[in-house]
Amino acid sequence: MKSIRVLHVHVAIVLFLVCSQNSMAHRRSMLSISKKPDPNDAIVTARWLVSQNFWAVLNTISIDLGGAPWGNVVSFSDGIPDQGTGIPYFYLTNLDPTVKNALKDQRASFTVSEYPLGTCGKIDPENPTCSKITLTGKLILVDEKSKEAEFGRNALFSKHSEMKGWPMDHNFQVYKLEIENIFLIDWFGGPKPLTVDEYLKWKGH
């Protein structure tokens, strides 16, 4: 009986560990995040959404498809963990339509959902209380010898370690979104009034 009980303990502990590991990938960004901000605090919510997520959709105007709005899944970072700036940096190759499009027309938007953070619970991703943000502006190549490019690489590599090893001949470079407009939904009642200046100046870390 004793050995059976010990076995039960071990099996249950192993199941717990396996289960924890399985859910780890999905909650990668949750592990270090602070609690979801109060939806009344639009600035904090907006910055939290951008800092805690690590992938989203970057939209440009398609050259190949007659000017259609064209979204692409990309990884990003707005700074090293817990020191986000609110500005999304990307590591993109000119083999990708997104870069080709942006070189012709810089207009772009970047759309981020709360859903991947796991904090929406059972709420539907389209429910306004599961927050979402669209940053609209210009997609710009950061001069690779600048301090900002170094900042961008550190920001990106700290959250996306495999990027360091991406093929040199693909010419990955640091891009950023120069934000001109913010659309934030984090509760009922339509988008929250939020200026780019308010968003960028926040230093509440």
Added chain:
Amino acid sequence: MKSIRVLHVHVAIVLFLVCSQNSMAHRRSMLSISKKPDPNDAIVTARWLVSQNFWAVLNTISIDLGGAPWGNVVSFSDGIPDQGTGIPYFYLTNLDPTVKNALKDQRASFTVSEYPLGTCGKIDPENPTCSKITLTGKLILVDEKSKEAEFGRNALFSKHSEMKGWPMDHNFQVYKLEIENIFLIDWFGGPKPLTVDEYLKWKGH
């Protein structure tokens, strides 16, 4: 000693149950999905990505922001579970910029990532082996009295149960993307050649 061991078993089992529930939300769509298809099979991978996901980013041309490409987080469904059609249906309100934009210019794209399904494991969301698809075409209102609208509502409500209770005065209606182009990345070497006809005709369920 006996009671301590029993307590250990109970604590470990409770931890396992709590842990399972926590990861449940993130793996909602994984519970019923088949294995990730072979990346060599572009048609099956494309249809799998669209059928297994339940939220993504819908891009339109912004009226308010001078024609900028503008993405919005939306829920969707391409059919009742395990009977997907490949055509994404949406439940949208004209209070939302996406609908306002589409009423002026139907050009749209819809961008879906494999990452939320949990099948990318530790691979970065931008790594080409973590697949992604962008469907480009026209965002169209489905006649609400048509059989297709009934199909769309069933498809949507089967995956998004709370939609049934969304406020009547918000005028939610069924929209669909009429697909004209498919961009699929599911491995190294650039987008897979895949026609809309091949994609829509597949009936491999």
